[in-house]
Amino acid sequence: MLVNYEVHRGIATITLDSPHNRNALSAQLRAELRDGLRQAIEDDAVRVVVLTHTGSVFCSGMDLKEAAGASAGDQGVNEFPAILEQIWTSPKPVVARLAGPARAGGVGIVAACDIAVAAHEATFAFSEVRIGVVPAVISVTVLPRLLPRAAHELFLTGEAFDAVKAVEYGLLNSSVPVDRLDDEVRRYTDMLALGAPSALAATKRMLQQPRSHELSQVFADMLKLSAQHFGGPEGQEGIAAFKEKRKPSWVPTD
Template sequence: MDSDRVLQVSVATGVATLTLDSPANRNALSRAMRAQLRDALLEAIADDAVRAVVLDHTGRVFCSGMDLSEAAGGGAQDQGVREFPELLEAIWSSPKPVIAVVRGPARAGGVGLLAACDVVVAATSATFAFSEVRLGIVPAVISAVVLPRMVPHVAHRLMLTGQVFDAEVAAAGGLVDLVVPEADVDGEVRAQLVHLTAGAPAALAETKRLLRVRTPALHFDSLLELSARYFASEEGQEGIAAFREKRPARWVPGRD
């Protein structure tokens, strides 16, 4: 087995399953993860035998967001944010439907990853958070795919507070489509795939194009600059250091 592989890929009965497989770092969006996921998705889109894509994960965590071990001490060009939009855009604009399967926590960029998908199935035990502001950074890039999905006032509160919220709140806010007990997740995904693959491929692709009138690509340039600037800022680097050192950031009241 390739020790550098952080993504499992399988294709069966018209479904490509892309499984985030880096549980040791909570399936973080490392450079390797972003590259492998993007390449696998593009291959699935190009494969005429694939009718739908499933984005799943191993381990307890769906995705913890950007790999902060790669983001400490670098400049804006090193923060890994500049290719992340390519991945979100590929999912968002895929002519084949993409289902996200969330069995555990999703944070920051991980929330953006699932928000770009067409259907999100979550276990009742899944939790979510826009944790960026607590790290001194901004949820700029993911806003391009999160905001079209979510009820505006819910997104407003959750992005500003950075608080953890459960699957029921995520569903009520539009981030998640279906919430089921963990034991029923696979069955619900199979049921959704039956419905999605019952449609004609060209008609599905055109329908998705109509539904995706607002394309994130139109906004990514300015969002990238904002995100990179805050990753490299004094606040951003302090927030990342505090997270890694498991201590309050210096702006937290009463931290001493």
């Protein structure tokens, strides 16, 4: 097994466990990662997903040993967009936890997550152009995160940058000392667990969907969405819990 999966108190932790090749996206790791993500998404008991790693590197990108000699259109990585899409469209929030570097496809995974937290020591790079390829697939998740000027600089130069810069550029939410990493991840997962499952899923979709250029249509769409959830079972439970000064039914209990 190259990917470990466990659930504790509504948190599914998916761990890349292939340190011998710096958690490169080999065919086996990709298949197991897809399975882990599918399992977390389909499990009603899972509220939040944490994506992390063993070893000193979060993910070094595609396994170049497997890609060597591949012809155009036959790199054996056709399922990688599906992995990014699984993370991006997951109805459960996905949190990336990095204690070490990410490169190329690994950065695409980080960008696909809703929340990304890294230790100060972590570094990042879009190294594709330096080996003669294009960061095309990962651009789908990375470009919505990065500042435009930063995207041009980093994609074209392949220069490595640290976690502090990654926060400034929009790739990460937070960078902390490595001994505070787990506490910072827990801070986010605890907050996310307070949200109602259907409301979280709908909010993710709202954040990602394109909007009409007609302002009146945007307000009409958002009014409809708001009314659906105010009048829905979660909205009514949340309002009742607020009035009764208690926790809503979806909040995990110790």
